Amino acid sequence: MPGPRHGFHTKRTAGELIERIDGDVSSLTTVFSQFVFQIVGSGLLIVGILLVLFIRDPLVGTALSAFALAAFLVLQRSRNLGVPLYAAVRQARAEIAGFVEERLGGLDDIRANGGGRHMTAGLDRLNADLTTKGVAAIRRAAVFIVVITNAVFITGFALALGLGVWLFQYGRASIGSIYLLVQYTAMMRAPLEQIGTQFQALQQATASLGRVKELQATPARIVGGPGAGWSRAAPAVAFEDVGFAYAEGAAVLSDISFRLAPGATLGLLGRTGSGKTTITRLLARLYDPTAGAVRLDGQDIREARLDELAAHVGVVTQDVQLFRADIRENLTLFDPDIPDARLIAALEDLGLGPWFARQPHGLDTVLEAGAAQLSAGEAQLLAFARVFLKDPGLVLLDEASSRLDPSTERLIEETLARLIGRGGGHGRPRTAIIVAHRLATVRRVDQIMILEHGRIVEAGDRAVLAADPGSRFATLLRTGLEEVLA
16 A cells, blocks of 8 residues: 655654764764775784794794684674664664754743753653663673683784794794794784774674665655656646545545646635645645545646656645745745746735845845744745745645734735736636635635545535535535634
């Protein structure tokens, strides 16, 4: 069963992903920037020592070469002992990063509700877990360094002394030669220890490499098709027996079927959790349906390239995401190909001219993340400006004015009318689906569809439904949309 595009991200926090990208990759960079040079340098020193011993006595050279090879194999075989523990340490660090990222995002709510002590206690628990796992990894590394490494070198010294005694007894070596043999053996300890240290660092890098490989091996749930070849015109929209579940067994939409003519507008109504937002997400292909098909101009949207679909569908939500970047980049979403003159014209057309005139550096003015420098209405208008600049054929509005005061909402409604080509100005006809929170939002739509528990319970022409006293929509008009759907 097809899964959501963001399945990976719903299971992992943004902080954890940052730790994987920054922490794990940095760990690999640090190790591999030194690993080759240290290993090659130490290896050349060992080879030089063994060549000198071969020249002095082939038997001694052979014996110590065998020892060096055995020592290397022991160090190499034991290098993976700490990998699982270091992987656990990296995961603990990722959990702390995710915890801090989430709490910083909700800092105002935490402070306002006195949750600081509980958040600190949670961070203490995560730090304690990291300490426990870090100590376990260090202890395993100590076993590697103290026990295995020392055992290898004690064996080496014993071999050198044994050879020296044997050679001295048979008159093949003097006391001075035995001293040199032991000294050469001692000289091999430093490069072998250096190799061991690098292999220990490689344990940490191997743990990071495993996590990076896991990230790279995560398959993309949403894959683009060969291309749909849509024109810029407003498309027809069709849902054909669409079903969807975010998790297996928990259906959000069931048997959704409707058609919307090119250039027509549809108002989606329903209680929270009825599936309104999910319909817009399926059209933007943030998710794929688990049953049925979503079509634009008769073509399954899964046939389109992802960039082709993104250019054809514009989305405005109630939560406007602004980045810590200049106004130009926030408007274009970092697309350098849109000229400044077009950006300024869009701001003027949408009533943001006075706001833009107050910005000290024009389009180069840097906005803080979270829209701290804008009112809710100004931020929402910036989101509309993004769609104007994108000029899509299909517009999806997900409760885009639900948090605004009536005065600002009227300005947004005028902008919306222009966006869908019904309010004059530079707007062109567009197909639009509007998730409504207030009655004023659906005042200009052609069709109404009401959802309940993921199913269509009423759909039809807005004027016809409004004139039918027995329709659910007429009931909403009489009693108030906010009260009925709260």
